[in-house]
Amino acid sequence: MRRNSPIYEFLLSDILLVSASKGVVTARLPVKLCHLNSKGTLHGTVSACLTDWAGGLAIATHGREKTGVSTDIHTTFLSTAKEGDVLEIEGRTDKVGGTLAFTSVEIRKVGEDGASGVVAMGSHTKYVKQ
Numbered sequence: 001m002r003r004n005s006p007i008y009e010f011l012l013s014d015i016l017l018v019s020a021s022k023g024v025v026t027a028r029l030p031v032k033l034c035h036l037n038s039k040g041t042l043h044g045t046v047s048a049c050l051t052d053w054a055g056g057l058a059i060a061t062h063g064r065e066k067t068g069v070s071t072d073i074h075t076t077f078l079s080t081a082k083e084g085d086v087l088e089i090e091g092r093t094d095k096v097g098g099t100l101a102f103t104s105v106e107i108r109k110v111g112e113d114g115a116s117g118v119v120a121m122g123s124h125t126k127y128v129k130q
Contacts (some may be wrong), residue, residue: 006037011046015029018088022062026091027088030084030085047123051093059101062093066130068101068127070124071126073122073123073125077112078119078120079117080119087106088109089105089107097128100126102124116124
């Protein structure tokens with residue numbers, strides 16, 4: 001995976017791409033100290049960054065080398081995670097058109113028993129006209 005953004009290198013250097021197929025990507029990220037807020041839980045900017053990253057990667061699965069620029073991004077925070085937890089991130093394309101692409105992202109905390117709980121949900125719109 002080519003890294004071309006310093007913020008991704010800082011926050012997502014340990015991310016592992018689990019699978020990718022047309023329109024869907026899945027990755028895992030262990031939560032580390034650099035991901036935490038002053039309360040010791042997952043900082044909201046990490047979830048927003050994951051929404052941006054996974055949405056762009058999902059667009060790339062449509063054979064696009066350039067994944068466009070963000071026009072709108074939303075992240076809804078439903079729960080949290082702490083250091084040592086593992087996040088599973090799933091990015092999906094809802095529609096990839098000639099001008100705009102729309103994606104949805106779900107961030108889940110994966111338990112030791114394999115069960116998961118939703119930490120955040122995101123949507124991301126990108127201008128993709130080349």
